[in-house]
Amino acid sequence: MSSQSPPSPPSRELSRFAVSPARKRKDRLARGVVLACTVLALIPLLLIVYYLLRKGLSSWSISFFTTDPTGNTFFKSSSIGGIKSAILGTIEIVALASLIAVPTGVAIAVWLVEYGKSSWFASLVRFFVDVLTGVPSILFGLFIYIVLIIGTGSTYAAYKGSLALSLLMLPVVIRSAEVILLLVPGALRESALALGAPRWRVIFSVVLPTALPGMVTGVLLAIARAAGETAPLLFTAAATLKTNFNLGQFMNSLPVQIYSDVTSPTTAVVNRAWGAALTLVVMILLLNLIARLVSRRSRLA
Amino acid sequence: MTADGPISETAEVEPEELVGKDAPAQPHFRPTRADEPLTPAPAPAGAAAAEARLGVSVKLEKLRAFYGAAEQVKGIDLDFNANEVTAIIGPSGCGKSTMVRCINRMHEEIPGAHAEGRVLLDGHDVYDASVDVVAVRRAIGMVFQKPNPFPTMSVYDNVAAGLRLSSRGRGDLHVKVEAALRSAGLWDEVSDRLTEPGAGLSGGQQQRLCIARSLAVEPEVILMDEPCSALDPIATLKIEELIDQLKRRVTIVIVTHNMQQAARVADRTAFMLGGELVEVGATQEIFTNPSDPRTEEYVTGKFG
Numbered sequence: 001m002s003s004q005s006p007p008s009p010p011s012r013e014l015s016r017f018a019v020s021p022a023r024k025r026k027d028r029l030a031r032g033v034v035l036a037c038t039v040l041a042l043i044p045l046l047l048i049v050y051y052l053l054r055k056g057l058s059s060w061s062i063s064f065f066t067t068d069p070t071g072n073t074f075f076k077s078s079s080i081g082g083i084k085s086a087i088l089g090t091i092e093i094v095a096l097a098s099l100i101a102v103p104t105g106v107a108i109a110v111w112l113v114e115y116g117k118s119s120w121f122a123s124l125v126r127f128f129v130d131v132l133t134g135v136p137s138i139l140f141g142l143f144i145y146i147v148l149i150i151g152t153g154s155t156y157a158a159y160k161g162s163l164a165l166s167l168l169m170l171p172v173v174i175r176s177a178e179v180i181l182l183l184v185p186g187a188l189r190e191s192a193l194a195l196g197a198p199r200w201r202v203i204f205s206v207v208l209p210t211a212l213p214g215m216v217t218g219v220l221l222a223i224a225r226a227a228g229e230t231a232p233l234l235f236t237a238a239a240t241l242k243t244n245f246n247l248g249q250f251m252n253s254l255p256v257q258i259y260s261d262v263t264s265p266t267t268a269v270v271n272r273a274w275g276a277a278l279t280l281v282v283m284i285l286l287l288n289l290i291a292r293l294v295s296r297r298s299r300l301a
Numbered sequence: 302m303t304a305d306g307p308i309s310e311t312a313e314v315e316p317e318e319l320v321g322k323d324a325p326a327q328p329h330f331r332p333t334r335a336d337e338p339l340t341p342a343p344a345p346a347g348a349a350a351a352e353a354r355l356g357v358s359v360k361l362e363k364l365r366a367f368y369g370a371a372e373q374v375k376g377i378d379l380d381f382n383a384n385e386v387t388a389i390i391g392p393s394g395c396g397k398s399t400m401v402r403c404i405n406r407m408h409e410e411i412p413g414a415h416a417e418g419r420v421l422l423d424g425h426d427v428y429d430a431s432v433d434v435v436a437v438r439r440a441i442g443m444v445f446q447k448p449n450p451f452p453t454m455s456v457y458d459n460v461a462a463g464l465r466l467s468s469r470g471r472g473d474l475h476v477k478v479e480a481a482l483r484s485a486g487l488w489d490e491v492s493d494r495l496t497e498p499g500a501g502l503s504g505g506q507q508q509r510l511c512i513a514r515s516l517a518v519e520p521e522v523i524l525m526d527e528p529c530s531a532l533d534p535i536a537t538l539k540i541e542e543l544i545d546q547l548k549r550r551v552t553i554v555i556v557t558h559n560m561q562q563a564a565r566v567a568d569r570t571a572f573m574l575g576g577e578l579v580e581v582g583a584t585q586e587i588f589t590n591p592s593d594p595r596t597e598e599y600v601t602g603k604f605g
Contacts, residue, residue, distance in 0.1 A: 187449045195518055197466035209453040271500030
């Protein structure tokens with residue numbers, strides 16, 4: 001085991017198994033390429049975080065979070081207001097969207113895995129879910145706009161934005177939940193069934209609790225994606241300045257606020273966009289942390 | 302801890318009476334027994350004889366099992382006597398597990414799989430159209446090859462799960478859980494770690510936990526599909542001792558690759574080959590004086 005031990009005859013024996021220089025070179029090259037790719041992928045990520053922090057932090061202040069935007073963009077930077085309505089609006093809209101998409105999506109995934117399996121209808125559902133995953137987010141907004149705004153002759157409302165977002169979340173929730181449910185060992189289902197449990201009980205008491213930590217990750221991914229979407233909200237929930245708790249009315253949201261602020265000619269307003277962007281990232285990060293803690297605890301219990 | 306002859310002798314007589322008494326055309330498997338205590342209070346009579354005998358006979362009639370179009374079990378007629386241990390031996394792929402999984406209708410859970418023929422549990426055909434498959438599975442417990450406690454549940458909840466999942470959790474849950482753990486010979490080892498995850502126990506303990514889980518439902522038959530193949534010899538010995546005690550209460554069918562195990566635990570042994578039953582008889586007979594040359598070749602290690 002020590003470095004000085006081998007006497008001369010065994011060392012000749014060892015050389016039969018020594019790595020050839022060519023293999024060593026190839027190995028080093030391959031490792032180098034893989035490492036370079038990793039670094040390359042990290043660079044934009046780090047730059048995003050760096051710029052967000054540098055530009056966003058400077059606009060953060062107490063009043064940034066506690067006041068609504070004034071809509072007054074051509075005067076002093078002190079009068080433009082904060083992003084309170086956008087933060088609360090995003091929370092409300094995304095919460096409603098999750099309330100719609102998560103139970104529906106999990107139910108569809110349960111059906112696909114436990115009942116539909118490889119039937120033609122299940123395959124059809126899977127195909128459409130895949131198609132839905134690839135639909136550009138603006139189309140969900142357009143769809144809701146045509147059906148619920150033009151179609152009903154009414155106007156923008158927060159809940160219509162939530163519906164658009166829930167359509168966007170649905171395929172992500174279904175696909176991730178399905179993958180996780182498929183990972184639950186068949187032996188667990190079998191042993192529960194063999195105990196004389198009805199199938200619905202097997203699903204609720206054994207399959208879903210086992211899959212829970214994994215499903216939380218998929219749900220978070222969907223929420224994070226929805227929370228950052230501008231396009232589905234632009235012509236469904238629209239935008240407004242005031243904080244609003246009525247989901248039937250216009251509602252502000254962070255992505256829409258960022259979108260409108262960043263096109264402003266006023267520096268202070270553009271800076272507010274950076275602050276709002278940083279807020280959005282931090283909110284999603286916090287959500288991630290909380291959900292992870294909750295799911296970890298529930299697994300042990 | 303070893304089997305005493307008289308018990309299995311008497312066991313053969315009793316089920317015949319049971320079949321006669323309980324045989325009305327009701328295909329529900331004794332819902333009344335759900336409320337019977339698992340381990341009855343010390344009865345007046347002798348210790349071993351006092352234990353409740355839930356075991357019933359199982360009779361296979363022309364049982365055939367298919368995976369899609371492929372026939373894996375090719376028409377088997379076989380009787381499992383009440384309160385006896387019957388071992389199924391045979392080479393890999395001979396249909397042992399498939400046959401056993403037909404008894405509690407788990408075979409049909411595999412997509413594309415189905416079974417034909419009859420399985421008479423205490424005289425009732427479990428494949429009858431009117432039968433509730435859930436009730437069948439409550440009457441027939443199953444222990445699988447790999448210990449598979451529910452990973453999200455504690456030791457206690459794993460045993461209670463048997464009762465809760467089958468909606469029998471009402472009332473004295475604690476008593477039933479303790480009784481099941483005692484019957485599985487696990488209580489003394491886990492009584493102080495009931496709240497810990499069931500998956501944290503050793504392999505042998507996990508398997509006994511799974512046995513406790515199925516005992517809690519008070520089955521009349523327990524099917525064991527190579528229950529010791531993932532366990533070390535010491536854990537295997539414990540399971541075998543347990544089987545010997547449990548047969549006083551239930552009928553046991555055990556699939557095993559290990560012929561010594563069959564010889565140690567089984568009252569009767571059946572030898573299967575290529576989806577067919579070659580021979581069944583008293584274990585002693587099968588291992589020392591088989592009537593079929595193929596059985597002799599298998600038990601003497603010439604193939605398989």
